[in-house]
Amino acid sequence: MDTYTYRIGNKIYLNLTNRCSNNCDFCIRRNDGYKEFGLWLTKEPSAEDVINALTDIDSAEEVVFCGYGEPIYRLDIIPELCDYIHKHGKKTRINTNGQGDLIWDTDVASKLKGYIDTVSISLNATDARSYQEICHSEYGEKAFYALLDFAKKCKENVSRVILSVVDVIGEDAIAKAREIADSLGVELRVRAYLE
Ligand code: SF4
Secondary structure, eight states: OOOSEEEETTEEEEOOOOOOSOOOTTOGGGGTTTGGGOOOOSSOOOHHHHHHHOTTGGGOSEEEEOOSSOGGGGTTTHHHHHHHHHHTTOEEEEEEOSOHHHHHTSOHHHHHTTTOSEEEEEOOSSSHHHHHHHHOOTTTTHHHHHHHHHHHHHHHHOSEEEEEEEGGGOHHHHHHHHHHHHHHTOEEEEEOOOO
């Protein structure tokens, strides 16, 4: 059975799509990470499907749009779901590769205003060539510039914006990532690499 929601601690994660414009070397999908959750979908859910699966929302603190895939592909249902989550007094976060403007050919950050409370964008590298070597975006090296631009636009539309990197990139790269985050006026989060 398809899993549209799953819970880790006090957070509920939403699995709305398996589509992604990247094919990152470290993606947990490559080795069926979180296999026990059954995150490969046979059908993308409707907003109603997800709401029906959010049976334990009242005991959660935050609801996170994430993967097995890039959640921005489901911009069609994100606003309705956020309204539902907010009506239950919970915060919303989206974990994204930041390529929404390329995916939708529009200003996606402005469409998140009032719906998403936190945007967490995977930076993964500190220059376009390294990013493409690791993430293999279907948009090529322009994906990196698009994600930086997206972070800048999110600053104007969303109350909290985070760039994230995995800790395996090394101290020098983490320092450079911090410079990038500072220059954009957003937070940097260094997260542990999941084997
Ligand atoms: S952006 Fe996320 S879902 Fe897409 S390939 Fe990379 S790690 Fe996987």
